[in-house]
Amino acid sequence: SSALTGTLTNSGSISAVANGNDQARAYGVYVNTVSLVGNALTNSGTISATASAATGSATAYGVYVGRLLGGTLTNSGSISGTADNPGNGYSVYVDNICCTASSGTINNLAGGVLSGNIFIGGTVAVNNAGTIAIPAGASGFIGGNYTQQSGGVLRIGATSTSNYGS
Numbered sequence: 605s606s607a608l609t610g611t612l613t614n615s616g617s618i619s620a621v622a623n624g625n626d627q628a629r630a631y632g633v634y635v636n637t638v639s640l641v642g643n644a645l646t647n648s649g650t651i652s653a654t655a656s657a658a659t660g661s662a663t664a665y666g667v668y669v670g671r672l673l674g675g676t677l678t679n680s681g682s683i684s685g686t687a688d689n690p691g692n693g694y695s696v697y698v699d700n701i702c703c704t705a706s707s708g709t710i711n712n713l714a715g716g717v718l719s720g721n722i723f724i725g726g727t728v729a730v731n732n733a734g735t736i737a738i739p740a741g742a743s744g745f746i747g748g749n750y751t752q753q754s755g756g757v758l759r760i761g762a763t764s765t766s767n768y769g770s
Contacts, residue, residue: 608638608675613646615681620653626660632683633667638675638708645669647716648681655687663692666720672698672708672728679734680713685720690741690761695720698728707748712736714755724748732756 612635622630630653638645645667655662666683677696687693695718698706706726712718716734721742724730730746733753738744740761752758 608635608643608645611644611646613648614651615647615649617649618651620664622653622655622662622664624655624657624660624662626657628655628657628660628662630655630664630685631668632665632685634665635668636670638669638672638677643674644676644678646677647679647683650681651683653685653693655693657688661692662687662689664694664720665697666695666718667697668694669696669698669706671700672706672726675708676711677709678711678713679716679718681715682717682719684717690739691721691743693720693739693742695722695736697723698725699723700725712756714753722746732758735759737761 620630622628632651632653653664655664664685664687666685685693712734714733719737722744724746727748729748735757737759740763
């Protein structure tokens, strides 16, 4: 189990690349559980994941959290996920593994960039004072409250009238 019981801080660069024939998965940061108020993942640097598969499925996660249980993810840097299919490249993915709905907060501060699809399960709140950029072909999801702060940008990509993010 990879549970975070303190603070994980990145002010440098974390990069993950996965290439495969049938499948490829890349994780910039993977944490199974961030639990309890006060435990946090803080990024002021760059976290990126890129995945490509020649014939199959590729998925990339800048930050993957299995369960966020009252913890906080704070970003003032850049977190990105890029895959062959834009819908499979996640900047942040917060799941609801093992029967317990995720809760807590994601703070994307001024200057922070979340680039790629976004999936925030449970009742996790998202506060955006930076930029969240969802590419064309991706469908972002936030299960909790979303607050757009003054100066924050929600950018949804479009390449045509039929190919756009949502």
